[in-house]
Amino acid sequence: MNVRAIVTIALSCLLTACGERRSSAERFAESGILVVGNNSEPQSQDPHKATAVADGKIICTLLEGLVRPSPVQDGDVLPGTAERWEHNERADEWIFHLNRAAKWSDGTPLTARDFAYAYQRLLHPQFAGKYAEMLYPLLHAEQYNKGRCDWEQVGVKVIDDHTLQLTLSGPTPHLPRLLLHFTWFPVPAHRVEALGGMLDRRSLWTRPENWVGNGAYVIDAHRFNDYLSVRPNPLYLRAAEVKNRGVRFLPIVNGYTETRMYLGGKLHITNNVPPEMLAYARSEREQDFCRDPYYCTIFYRLNTTRPPLSDARVRRALHLAIDREALVNKVVRGAGVPTTTFTPPGAGYAVKAPAEPATQAEREDEARRLLAEAGFEGAKGFPVLELMTTSRDVQRVMAETIQAMWEQVLGIHVDIHSCEWTAYKAAQQNMEYDISSSSWSGDYLDPATFVELWRSGGGNNCTGWGSTECDSALAAARATGSADERRAHLQQAEECMLRELPILPLYHSERTYLRSNRHVSGWQPRLLDNFPLDAVEVKP
Amino acid sequence: MIKLLFKRLAQGALVVFVLETITFFLVRMLPGNPFLGERKLPQHVMEQLNALYGLDQSALVQYFNYWKNILTAGDFGPSLVREGLQVSDIIATAFPVSLWLGVLGMAIAIVVGIPAGMLSAWWKNRWPDTLLMFLAMLGICMPAFVIGPLFGKTLGMHVPGLSVAGWDNPLCAVLPALTLGLINAAYLARLTRGGMLEVLSQDFMRTARAKGAGAVRQLFVHALRSGLLPAVSYLGPAFAALITGSFVVETCFQVPGMGLHFVNATTDRDYFLIQGLVLCYGVLIVAANLVVDLALVALNPRLRSQGAA
Numbered sequence: 104m105n106v107r108a109i110v111t112i113a114l115s116c117l118l119t120a121c122g123e124r125r126s127s128a129e130r131f132a133e134s135g136i137l138v139v140g141n142n143s144e145p146q147s148q149d150p151h152k153a154t155a156v157a158d159g160k161i162i163c164t165l166l167e168g169l170v171r172p173s174p175v176q177d178g179d180v181l182p183g184t185a186e187r188w189e190h191n192e193r194a195d196e197w198i199f200h201l202n203r204a205a206k207w208s209d210g211t212p213l214t215a216r217d218f219a220y221a222y223q224r225l226l227h228p229q230f231a232g233k234y235a236e237m238l239y240p241l242l243h244a245e246q247y248n249k250g251r252c253d254w255e256q257v258g259v260k261v262i263d264d265h266t267l268q269l270t271l272s273g274p275t276p277h278l279p280r281l282l283l284h285f286t287w288f289p290v291p292a293h294r295v296e297a298l299g300g301m302l303d304r305r306s307l308w309t310r311p312e313n314w315v316g317n318g319a320y321v322i323d324a325h326r327f328n329d330y331l332s333v334r335p336n337p338l339y340l341r342a343a344e345v346k347n348r349g350v351r352f353l354p355i356v357n358g359y360t361e362t363r364m365y366l367g368g369k370l371h372i373t374n375n376v377p378p379e380m381l382a383y384a385r386s387e388r389e390q391d392f393c394r395d396p397y398y399c400t401i402f403y404r405l406n407t408t409r410p411p412l413s414d415a416r417v418r419r420a421l422h423l424a425i426d427r428e429a430l431v432n433k434v435v436r437g438a439g440v441p442t443t444t445f446t447p448p449g450a451g452y453a454v455k456a457p458a459e460p461a462t463q464a465e466r467e468d469e470a471r472r473l474l475a476e477a478g479f480e481g482a483k484g485f486p487v488l489e490l491m492t493t494s495r496d497v498q499r500v501m502a503e504t505i506q507a508m509w510e511q512v513l514g515i516h517v518d519i520h521s522c523e524w525t526a527y528k529a530a531q532q533n534m535e536y537d538i539s540s541s542s543w544s545g546d547y548l549d550p551a552t553f554v555e556l557w558r559s560g561g562g563n564n565c566t567g568w569g570s571t572e573c574d575s576a577l578a579a580a581r582a583t584g585s586a587d588e589r590r591a592h593l594q595q596a597e598e599c600m601l602r603e604l605p606i607l608p609l610y611h612s613e614r615t616y617l618r619s620n621r622h623v624s625g626w627q628p629r630l631l632d633n634f635p636l637d638a639v640e641v642k643p
Numbered sequence: 644m645i646k647l648l649f650k651r652l653a654q655g656a657l658v659v660f661v662l663e664t665i666t667f668f669l670v671r672m673l674p675g676n677p678f679l680g681e682r683k684l685p686q687h688v689m690e691q692l693n694a695l696y697g698l699d700q701s702a703l704v705q706y707f708n709y710w711k712n713i714l715t716a717g718d719f720g721p722s723l724v725r726e727g728l729q730v731s732d733i734i735a736t737a738f739p740v741s742l743w744l745g746v747l748g749m750a751i752a753i754v755v756g757i758p759a760g761m762l763s764a765w766w767k768n769r770w771p772d773t774l775l776m777f778l779a780m781l782g783i784c785m786p787a788f789v790i791g792p793l794f795g796k797t798l799g800m801h802v803p804g805l806s807v808a809g810w811d812n813p814l815c816a817v818l819p820a821l822t823l824g825l826i827n828a829a830y831l832a833r834l835t836r837g838g839m840l841e842v843l844s845q846d847f848m849r850t851a852r853a854k855g856a857g858a859v860r861q862l863f864v865h866a867l868r869s870g871l872l873p874a875v876s877y878l879g880p881a882f883a884a885l886i887t888g889s890f891v892v893e894t895c896f897q898v899p900g901m902g903l904h905f906v907n908a909t910t911d912r913d914y915f916l917i918q919g920l921v922l923c924y925g926v927l928i929v930a931a932n933l934v935v936d937l938a939l940v941a942l943n944p945r946l947r948s949q950g951a952a
Contacts, residue, residue, distance in 0.1 A: 127806075127809070127811055127812075144725070145725075146724060146725050146726070147725065147726060147727060149726075149727070152726050152727070154680050154681070154682070228687070228691070229691065230691075231688050231691035231692045231695060232688070233678070233680060233682075233684055233688060233692075234682075235685075235688065236682075236685065248685075248687075249685075249687050250687075304695060304726050304727070305721060305726065305727055306727065307727060309727065310727075326736070326899060327728075327732075327733060327736045327737065327899060328736075328737065328899035328900075328903060329810050329899035330811075353809070353897070355897055356894070357894045357895070357897075359792065360792075360808050360894060360895055360896070360897055363792065363795050363796065363799075363800075363807050363808060364807055364808045364809060364897065366800065366807070367795070367799055367800045367806070367807030367808070368807075369806070369807065369808065369809050523910050524910055525673075525674070525675035525676075525679055525910055525911065525912050526673070526674040526675055528675060528679045528680070528681075529674045529675035529676075529679055530674065532679070532683045562682070562683040562684075562685060563682055563683050565683070
């Protein structure tokens with residue numbers, strides 16, 4: 104090819120691109136493909152290796168569990184791979200009847216053995232599944248995961264190719280909601296075995312060229328840090344109901360870039376508009392701006408093993424001195440709901456915070472009184488504490504605001520220590536901190552995903568706090584088959600924790616994002632941000 | 644010349660080896676590990692993961708295994724965060740993107756920076772010099788995270804064909820390359836101006852003018868060769884840095900290049916990926932410096948005689 108030919112081709116490309124007036128979002132919409140911002144490059148499409156929310160969104164398009172989320176009502180479940188199920192009175196033994204027409208995308212029939220294989224793989228003591236705990240409700244699952252019993256003792260039984268029996272360690276009336284989480288999805292045993300076997304963590308079965316799934320889509324292409332696209336799976340059980348012709352996930356970490364890309368016509372739905380850009384995004388695209396409740400709480404953990412935070416009066420004083428309304432309005436720019444409780448409302452659950460003074464001025468008086476009662480009259484003798492945050496802008500500004508509130512109201516000083524994410528997590532999990540900014544988002548739509556955190560010695564408690572009353576209430580919640588009783592026990596556990604306050608709840612998070620009203624229809628907000636993308640229609 | 648080449652190659656290999664060794668031990672001293680997540684992993688899972696990737700062995704054993712795998716099997720190890728991906732796969736996917744962007748950026752830097760420096764030196768202390776050096780100073784002072792979004796907002800959103808961010812058509816490279824290029828053009832302009840000013844005040848230039856050489860002949864035939872020396876010294880490492888990607892520019896324009904990995908691999912404690920990237924960057928820096936050394940020898944006859952000596 105001579106130089107003239109190269110120049111001609113380059114110029115043609117340039118002129119074609121310059122002549123193209125449609126944005127890429129418009130072009131994809133004309134092809135029926137949905138383009139969504141997905142926060143970060145996925146760690147894996149293997150449901151047993153993935154842990155991030157961004158991974159979950161992709162996996163939920165590629166694989167389907169025994170049940171699937173309803174596109175109509177948040178929290179409702181519909182038959183997925185299982186066409187029906189029943190359970191005993193205690194709700195600790197469930198039988199799922201699989202749809203006989205269910206197939207993997209390569210045409211291999213999907214059987215109950217694939218589910219059993221998947222559960223054994225995630226729990227296998229030599230597989231090192233990071234999210235194996237999600238399957239601990241299964242009878243003896245924890246013991247098997249720790250190498251203390253055989254797989255045969257675990258509560259998973261294949262009755263026949265189309266019938267799966269799950270025996271749980273206690274009553275679990277909310278099991279269908281748990282099953283929506285990708286850790287409960289099947290994997291194609293025949294494919295995994297052909298490409299390295301059950302225990303091979305480096306297996307390449309999830310590469311686009313090897314992919315076999317049972318979800319609404321199959322992987323079309325994946326360019327690392329660029330995009331992952333999926334196309335409809337013709338062998339999906341409800342292939343005719345898929346409303347679009349594919350989804351393109353863009354791993355955009357930076358919220359500013361993502362918002363600019365949306366405004367520049369590159370996306371149909373963004374993942375997140377950062378607080379600093381809320382006003383701008385809203386003014387630019389009022390009709391596309393969305394603010395939805397999210398099953399997530401922002402709070403501060405207190406290390407209760409270190410004085411003076413070991414004193415509940417000091418913790419309550421810190422709690423009362425924070426003006427949450429001001430914090431949410433000025434720092435988070437309204438993208439949250441101020442709270443003094445931990446579990447976000449939803450899933451038919453709400454908890455009452457202990458009675459507190461009505462106005463902020465009264466709360467501050469009470470805070471000063473409690474601090475004095477704890478032996479720090481006028482903050483005299485109060486040590487300098489360290490407030491650890493991540494390096495995210497909003498976290499740092501929030502820390503500075505709360506630092507100023509404590510200084511102003513209580514006269515105490517805290518030092519802010521902002522560190523990068525891994526160092527921050529290491530310090531938090533090893534309890535090498537005084538006060539740590541934290542957040543928790545639910546894995547499934549049930550209050551237990553929040554309240555169970557405060558079990559004494561629980562892996563994610565990380566405050567050193569524990570209470571017999573809270574533990575008993577949690578144990579009672581696990582032991583009952585009645586949904587009402589269970590809810591009451593969980594409320595009791597959370598109320599107990601809120602009386603002692605090993606944490607300072609700040610606000611329930613809200614998702615702020617942009618969604619093209621022109622190109623997208625059928626989308627509904629979900630507390631877990633898990634709306635099934637196959638139910639989204641893409642209009643040109 | 645050959646002797647110089649071998650000497651520099653040997654020095655380069657030593658530099659890369661020392662760099663890789665220091666990195667190996669430093670990253671393992673950072674707090675945390677690659678398997679930390681939002682949720683705390685049970686102790687037995689953490690132990691299994693460490694054993695699986697050989698991280699349960701002493702750092703010294705890991706170090707010897709690392710080199711053994713590279714030298715015997717060409718295996719740079721797996722990504723510890725994105726399991727199933729090899730470090731070599733990640734670099735092989737990202738490097739061509741950064742290389743393309745770096746070459747474009749460098750081309751822009753050279754085409755804009757060197758002529759600007761030459762003109763500035765020619766019209767020393769006159770208004771074109773003041774204007775060009777003001778622009779160069781602006782380019783040096785304005786960080787990429789300001790210039791990038793500014794280009795995205797002004798050009799990307801309004802000029803047909805240009806892209807605000809993303810990597811889905813060939814013209815997506817224009818704005819990130821322009822951002823990288825103009826920042827480096829600013830440095831090049833100042834270095835070229837400095838080099839040219841020094842040369843233009845030399846006796847041989849006065850002689851050339853006295854003999855009636857025109858402006859073009861003075862600049863391009865007599866002054867350019869020596870005047871470019873400071874810029875050429877800068878170009879080598881700058882080129883290596885450009886083709887290995889820029890975290891800020893890649894983040895602003897959503898470019899799937901190497902720059903993102905440099906930062907993310909460190910914050911994620913993806914040990915093998917960090918080492919692979921450092922190795923890649925080290926080799927490129929050494930190679931670029933070697934090319935610069937050779938170019939300087941070619942441009943400057945005095946260096947040639949020193950090399951021969």
